[in-house]
Amino acid sequence: MFHRLEDSFLASPQIGTSDVAEAKQLGITLIVNNRPEGEADDQTPGAEIEAAAHAAGIGYVAIPVTHAGFSQGQVEAMASTLDKATGPVLAYCRSGTRSTLLWALAQAKAGRDPNALASKAASAGYDVSPVRPLMDMLAAERG
Numbered sequence: 001m002f003h004r005l006e007d008s009f010l011a012s013p014q015i016g017t018s019d020v021a022e023a024k025q026l027g028i029t030l031i032v033n034n035r036p037e038g039e040a041d042d043q044t045p046g047a048e049i050e051a052a053a054h055a056a057g058i059g060y061v062a063i064p065v066t067h068a069g070f071s072q073g074q075v076e077a078m079a080s081t082l083d084k085a086t087g088p089v090l091a092y093c094r095s096g097t098r099s100t101l102l103w104a105l106a107q108a109k110a111g112r113d114p115n116a117l118a119s120k121a122a123s124a125g126y127d128v129s130p131v132r133p134l135m136d137m138l139a140a141e142r143g
Contacts, residue, residue, distance in 0.1 A: 029087030108135035111142035
């Protein structure tokens with residue numbers, strides 16, 4: 001269920017409170033919720049995931065992303081969150097795609113190579129092509 005993009009970052013489809021224990025076993029220190037509340041009737045509310053995370057000693061941050069796309073604020077929030085993380089991060093949304101795309105944008109903003117990021121995402125089963133032009137632009141601004 002968890003897709004490892006690199007040692008410090010995993011993406012996942014919607015998690016439930018029982019998945020928090022597995023995240024803890026994998027050494028996850030922070031869970032990032034990229035799913036807006038109420039997006040689907042069957043999703044576990046963020047407050048329940050947050051409570052389970054805190055009970056397990058795992059941090060929790062919500063950076064909701066709708067299907068409308070990504071804002072500069074969301075990319076900056078993810079970049080800041082990843083910078084401050086003290087260990088591996090698990091980000092989730094409905095399928096893991098928005099989490100992966102936001103990770104890729106934040107990493108490109110930090111100056112990482114878009115080709116390498118795209119390769120890592122593809123190895124985990126995700127396609128960053130919808131945001132690839134933006135990744136290239138962010139990386140170029142940094143370089």
